[in-house]
Amino acid sequence: MAHKPLIGLTSTVMSINTIETQNENVDTIVVYNKFAETVREAGGYPIVIPMGKPEEAEFYANLCDGIIFTGGEDISSITYGHEPHPKVKKVNKHRDDFEIELVKKARENEKAILAMCRGYHLLNVSYGGTIVQDVESEFSDSINHFQQSATRTEPTHTVALEEDSKLYEIVGEKEVAVNSFHHQAIGEVGKGLRVAARAADGVIEALELEDKNKTFLLGTQWHPEELRHENKNMMAIITTFIKEASKNNK
Template sequence: MKMNKPIIGITSTILDIEIKGEVNPSVQTNHQYVKTVIEIGGIPIVLPVANEEIAKEYVNICDGIIFASGEDINPSNYNESPLEELQKTNIARDEMELPLVRYAVEKRIPILGTCRGLGVINVALGGSMKQNIETKESAFSHNQKTSRKLPSHKISISEDCHLNQLLGVNDAMVNSKHHQAIDELADSLRVAATAEDGTIEAVEARDKNQFILGLQFHPEELYAADTDMLNLLELFGKACSKGN
């Protein structure tokens, strides 16, 4: 029997944790995502890194999926060689999450991506990434030195985008902890928000009947003190509830 609350999957990574002198590969995701899903009325389940066959099963049990933050996306996924500035990647995670995006889109399951998750959505749908934005191109650093629970810069929300219509605001203050950003945007996505230096900060599906929201920032760290961020996350929760 279907539960009244939506089941929302949260992607994870593999972290080596030392216990009593032995290294144990462990499933890891930021607990703030779990708290966020509970806050917006969902049931959180963590999705371990597995294989493409398991990814197909994940979309059968989830009413929505959060693609969490983490490692850089391996540039081979968008036909580029790695630059020196590329940071840690996780091939196994890429190999599961990229098809997971495509299966979720095919099944029209709402998806939300933050930071790495934005890149995963874009690359899975045919886009590419700037492997490192800490160059002359960038008007300011996007890797803030303060806590992610504090905003560091403003974004402008496009007036004609679905996100603007839903939130009713033209700008917002966000946090920033990344060194990569979208380069070529996937055809099925549209820009929903940008930073003052032109960095893409939010994307959404061109098809307004499909809930896809990718965010370069971390609303899960801001919503407790920011009504706009809470509203944004609640929109995702409501989209996940529609199938219930």
């Protein structure tokens, strides 16, 4: 009998002080607990993948049945051959390099991948794609994608799904309402990937593999884990990923 799949959660490092007895900040591995909660609810075991060296990526790709590439910093423009836009925020090239290799090794080992927000951008860059470094600057008629005043569980705009996509098969709706906390977006789509959803202004909101018969891979600009209790379609994305990851755990 197969056991619950082991799901890796990518993380970052922040210098913070969360313990009253400390008198200084310390470097701390950080990943939102909501990701771990969601994996458990969907039937998996979450583990944190610490940011490491690219040569360590293969170990974690082999260890996990599936990997969630989480949110965080902007992607360094160096990783896709562009110069930085003035509105680029904090980047973490060390994290970029490690996670790009982690995508590569996960695909080589046919492990399921779900990527959100920063992780979604990282996924596209891993396949040779590029990033729109600031949506508001580069899209003159863009909607508000950086909803700073909204809660993380609050949908703020809609996206239209491609009806021949894997994402549409999962969700079963032509249009879904999503949360939105990004100022960057997908530029040129990476080789082997295809658009699965767009916002009303044309911004690409989801990517998946061109070949739907290959091991599960999906990236969303929004955070479905934050919407899972309010919208069954968002939980369906997570449970489908967990189900696909389970195929690696016989």
